Amino acid sequence: MERKLYWKISLICFLGCISCTDIEPKKVYTVTDLKELLISSSKTKSLDEFLLPLESEFDKIPQDSLNPITKEKITLGKFLFFDPAISFDPKCKEAAQTFSCASCHFAQADFSAGIRQAIAGGGRGFSYLRHKHPFCGDSTVDVQQIKTPSIVNCAYQELMLWSGKFGSKSLNKGQDSLWPKGSFLELNGLGLSGVETQARVALEAHGMRLNPKLLTTTEYHGMFDSSYRNERDDLRYRRFTMARAIAAYERTVITNKAPFQLFLRGNDSILTEAQIQGAALFFGKANCVACHNGPALNSMAFYALGMPDMIGKDVIKEDTSNEAHLGRGGYTKKKEDLYSFKVPQLYNLKGHRFYGHGASFCSIEEVIRYKNEALPWKQTVPKENLAKQFIPLKLNKQEIKALADFIENALYDPDLKRYEPTHVPSGFCFPNNDKMSREHLGCN
Numbered sequence: 001m002e003r004k005l006y007w008k009i010s011l012i013c014f015l016g017c018i019s020c021t022d023i024e025p026k027k028v029y030t031v032t033d034l035k036e037l038l039i040s041s042s043k044t045k046s047l048d049e050f051l052l053p054l055e056s057e058f059d060k061i062p063q064d065s066l067n068p069i070t071k072e073k074i075t076l077g078k079f080l081f082f083d084p085a086i087s088f089d090p091k092c093k094e095a096a097q098t099f100s101c102a103s104c105h106f107a108q109a110d111f112s113a114g115i116r117q118a119i120a121g122g123g124r125g126f127s128y129l130r131h132k133h134p135f136c137g138d139s140t141v142d143v144q145q146i147k148t149p150s151i152v153n154c155a156y157q158e159l160m161l162w163s164g165k166f167g168s169k170s171l172n173k174g175q176d177s178l179w180p181k182g183s184f185l186e187l188n189g190l191g192l193s194g195v196e197t198q199a200r201v202a203l204e205a206h207g208m209r210l211n212p213k214l215l216t217t218t219e220y221h222g223m224f225d226s227s228y229r230n231e232r233d234d235l236r237y238r239r240f241t242m243a244r245a246i247a248a249y250e251r252t253v254i255t256n257k258a259p260f261q262l263f264l265r266g267n268d269s270i271l272t273e274a275q276i277q278g279a280a281l282f283f284g285k286a287n288c289v290a291c292h293n294g295p296a297l298n299s300m301a302f303y304a305l306g307m308p309d310m311i312g313k314d315v316i317k318e319d320t321s322n323e324a325h326l327g328r329g330g331y332t333k334k335k336e337d338l339y340s341f342k343v344p345q346l347y348n349l350k351g352h353r354f355y356g357h358g359a360s361f362c363s364i365e366e367v368i369r370y371k372n373e374a375l376p377w378k379q380t381v382p383k384e385n386l387a388k389q390f391i392p393l394k395l396n397k398q399e400i401k402a403l404a405d406f407i408e409n410a411l412y413d414p415d416l417k418r419y420e421p422t423h424v425p426s427g428f429c430f431p432n433n434d435k436m437s438r439e440h441l442g443c444n
Helices: 002-014 031-041 071-082 184-190 194-205 212-217 220-227 239-251 259-264 273-283 328-332 364-373 397-410 435-441
Strands: none
Touching: 031 273, 071 220, 071 239, 184 194, 194 239, 212 220, 220 239, 259 273, 259 397, 273 397, 364 397
16 A cells, blocks of 8 residues: 555656655554564563563662652652641741641642642642632742642652652762852762652752651551651651651652553554554654653653743743743853753653643643754853754654644543552641632542
């Protein structure tokens, strides 16, 4: 069929009806073709390079040697992650014990915030309806000037945040001079990986800790004892152990039920025809795999693409001078790192609703179109800083849609609710406990 089409086009060209220079029939990829392409794209020449482990396969999940994953830690960390009772001391006192880590990372939004600018302490309402509480002023509401990333597949991030500033290993190893005393960066000195360090920073930054009464009147006390049998009694119930338990839980939030993962495990019929073509583009013509690789389709590389920052009338406490807008350069203070942001993982993006470090794109397809055109939006980014990989992809409309379909649907695990608890030890409504959230969640 393809050969007949080729000769028909060639005949038309020969007769001079249209200009047909270099026209070739479009290749339609089969399952076998895709597998061959995946193998050739991998560094190990194996499909296993892109395979995520099951959440129960602790030995296969990347982890910090100082924080080995155990069932006890995961259970404790899951409770701490979702329990509003630990938000004991936020800047906005009216928000005390009304929010949790999961207020900005919940399953319905694929463990992202689901809104453009995440609101921790000082917000009210759950999910996409969350907004600033009128009792909390701009000086006390707890918001960031950059999009809050998802925690899914964070086990594959050696460094955390868009700038990669949290974590003492990988590219940050030996950078003690960049961790001034009295700053959150000083916590890199704990010698932990990015997931653990970021969890420790978050607890302090968002005013979270264990209320002694909560510890003595709930199951938390026994859970800490079983999780940290060898920890000193005076250190066992503090933020350091809380952070390690939360990190152990976060590392097991893995999107291994996504269709593409099932395909890698042998289900040859799970991907649609469009998703097969989109995957072929991802690992072939579009060469997305050059930056998005490994099991989580991410990397610890930083690139400047000139994407917009989080600015606009809808941004609380908009600050164009905020260090977050400088990307990696805001941390390293190096000119060549300015406006470079970490390559994100690509699983379960559907529920985010906002994309890019500035949450300035409203769909995955919009991001692909931006990269396809390769025209920087932010004109203040020096040309020499723009990534060399930021070049036109030359994808047509049909290819853009196929690629978007692969990323949005083939990389989507539909069962992230399995990572939520059925209750929290405090008995509070979770993940939020403010009056409006309780109504939204049916806790009243």
